[in-house]
Amino acid sequence: MVKDLTEDQQKRIAQTLKRIRAGLARAKLGQFSEPAHVFEPEAQYDSKD
C-alpha cells in the first residue's frame, strides 16, 4: 500500500475493496460459468497495428 495517503483516501480504498469483495462473494456461480470474454482472437488479426 502507498504510504503518503490521507486518512480519507485510505478509508475510501478499504471501503471500495470491502464492497467489491462482499458483492463478488455473494454471487452464486455455476460450475461451468466461464468469464465473459472481451478477447476475440479473430478480431486481433483484423487490426493493422
Place this chain on the structure above:
Amino acid sequence: MTRKTESLSELVVALAEGQETPTSLAEKSLERATQLADLNAFVAIDEKIVMAQAKAANLRRQSGAPLSPIDGIPLAVKDNYLTKDYPTTACSDAAPIEPGGQDATVVANLRAAGALVLGKTNMHEWAYGATNTTSRFGVTRNPHNRDHITGGSSGGSAAAVASGIVPAALGSDTGGSIRIPSSACGIYGFKPSYGRASRHGVLPLSWSLDAPGPIAAALGDIIHLLPYFFGADERDRSTAHAIPWSEIPPIDNVTLLNLSGPGLERSAEVDAALGAALERSGARVHHGCFAGMGEYFAAWEAILHCEASAYHGTLLAKQPDGFSAVTRAHLLAGQEIKATELLSAQQIRGQLMRQLQPLWAKYDALVLPTLPVPAPAHGENWQEFGGRRVTTQDSMTWFCWLGNLAGLPCLSMPIGTSEKGLPIGMMLMGKPGGDEALLGVARKLDRQVNEAG
C-alpha cells in the same frame, strides 16, 4: 436560463434553405457560449479556429458542394476525444495531450461531413466520476438551475446542448456518463452497444465498458448522428465485427419491462414521473423484479477500477499529484484487486448476460429511470431515496452501469420535471447489437410522451 435548443434537423433545413450560413451559425454559437460562460460548459474555444472552419464550409455551400447535410453545423466535443486543433486534457492536471494532428475516429468522421468543432467541453476528471464537480477547470453548472450539478462525466457536453449553444455534442459512457448528464439537463443521450462505435482516440477509462455516443436536443438528432459513430474501425479492435448501421425499423406495438427490486430504488417523485410517462406512452408495460444488483455492481466496479488502474498505472507512478485525491484512491483500489477477483467479476458479467438473454425475446426494451433523483445541488454529498442513503456519486450511476456491464444499447430521454423544475429522464435498454430497434421503440414512445397533446 434555458431556451429551446434549435435541433440539428432544424439547422439542416435552415442551411439548405439559406436562412442560415455556417458563419452565422458559428457566430451565434460563439456569442451564446460567451453569454453563458458561467455554466463552465467549455474548457477550450478558439474563435479563429471556429471561424476558419465555418468560412470553409461557407465556400463549399456557396459552390453548391456541401460535404453532407450537416456541413457547417457546430458541435461540441468532450475533452477526452483527441482533436487535431485543441489540446486534450480529460480535465485532469496530469499530462495534457497537446494537439498533434490527430482526431478521434468519430471526430474525423464528423469533420469529413463538414461538422464544425466549436470547442472542447468540461468533464469529470478522466471520466472517473459522475458529478462533473472534479475538473481542473472547475465545476459545470446545470442550465436549469445553476445551483445544481449537471451530472457527468459528459456534463459540459450536456450543458452546452441544453443551453442552446450547440444542437448536439459528443460524450463517452462507462457507467452512465452520457445518460446521466443528459437526464439531469433534460435532453437525449445514447450509449451504443459495446463494439459498434469506435473508441479510437477517446482516452480510455475502462476498455471493456467504454462507449462513445451523442448527446442532443432531439431524438431525431441522435439518430442523425449515429452513422458517424458506427461501423468497423481498424484502429479499434472491439469494432472488428461491428454490425453496420441500418435504418430504424418501424414498430407498431411496444412491450416494455419496467424493472424494480433491491438496488433499483428511486425517489417517489421520479417514480411518479416514470409511471405517468409510461401511462402516456401507450406501451404495454410489464413489471419485473430484477435480482442480483449487488453482485453485478461489484463486478462492474471491480472491472472499472482494474482496467482504469492498468491504463493509468504508469502516469500515476510518475505524477501521483496530477490526479485528484478521490481518483487516486480509486486507482490504488484497482491495484489491490486480485486477478482471481477480476475473473470472478467477469464470470458474474457472463451470468448477467445469460439472465438478460430470455428477456429480449419477450420485451422490446427494459425500462428504468435514468437517475433515482433529479440533479442534486452543488455541495450535497448524500442522497436519500427509497429507504437508501447513498453518496451523490453513487446516486448518479445508480441504474446506468448495468448497461455498460452487459454492453447494451441505452437511451436516456426526458419525460418531465420535478417540483423544483429540474428535469427527469427515462432510460430504455435494448438487446446487445439492437441499437436501431431500440431507437425505433424510443421514437414511438417519444411521440406519445413528449410530442402528443
